[in-house]
Amino acid sequence: MANVDGLEDEFQKRIHKILVDLDDYDLDVRIVATTTKNLSKLVGAGRFYRGLYTFISGTAFLIPPLRERPADLEMLTKYFIGQYCENDTGTMEINPPAMEKILGHYWTHNLAELQTVIESSVKNSDQISLSEKDLEIGEKKAVSLVNDDDNTGIRLMSLKEAEKLLIKKALIHTSENRTQxxxxxxxxxxxxxxxxxxxxxKGSAFFINLR
Incomplete structure (x- = not known):
């Protein structure tokens, strides 16, 4: 179950009931669930079903973000290049400057972002070696105060509201990495x-549920 924290409340309860009922059968079933949130805090805030949390939290593994695993990042980059390579030779290399750019990128969305970037870059390149200019990596954008529902510009607000919104957007932008x-x-x-x-x-739900 990917991003288990995003399941609807009722569906969480249904999944929990199914898992509990499986104990009545002689089945070897293993459940793998992923999340980028702190589930224990979500449970405390009433935003995740405690029964399901208890069931799936017996063995938990904390996987560091992709940007903190350069060896894995390099290996996965080469793997995805091989997956999406369609030139005549059947292979494509990546030159050192391009790899340096990949290793230096923040990768906010981890594996999904890397896969998308490599797929697009490989398919749009007609070279046998992927170069830095071939990489379709967007630059990290400054945090914006533009209201997503207002395409006319910046939404007016008090300084305190703006401060809170900026902090929230910065934390979302960095996948809740406080240092960044x-x-x-x-x-x-x-x-x-x-x-x-x-x-x-002050009871702000977003900040209560931070890791």
Whole structure:
């Protein structure tokens, strides 16, 4: 179950009931569930079904983000190049500058983002070696205050609202990496931590559920 935290409440309960009922049968069933959220905090906030959490949390593995695993990143890059390569030779190399660009990218969306970038870059290249200019990697964008529902520009708000929104968007942009978010915002990690605690104390659901 990918992104199990995104399942609807009723579906979480149905899945839990099915898993519990399986105990009545002589079946060897193993469930693999993934999430990028802190499920225990979601349970505490009433946003994830405790029964399902108890069932799937017996053995948990914390996998670091792709950007923190350069060896895996290089291996997966070459693997995806091989998967999507369609030139006459049946193979495609990647030159060192291109690999350096890949290793230096933030990869907010981890494996899915890498796979999409490599697929697009390989299919749009007519060379036998993937170069830096072939890589269709977008530059990390500055955090925006533009309201997604308002295409006319920046939504007006108080300074306190703007501060809270900027912090939230920075954390989302960095997959809740506080060190990176603090760098984007131009504040110390201590200042960011204090702000997060402030919003938590005020009952803000997003900040309560942060890892």
């Amino acid at each position: 978010a603090a760098k984007i915002l131009g504040v110390s990690i201590r200042t960011l931590r204090n702000k997060i605690n402030e919003y938590r104390n």
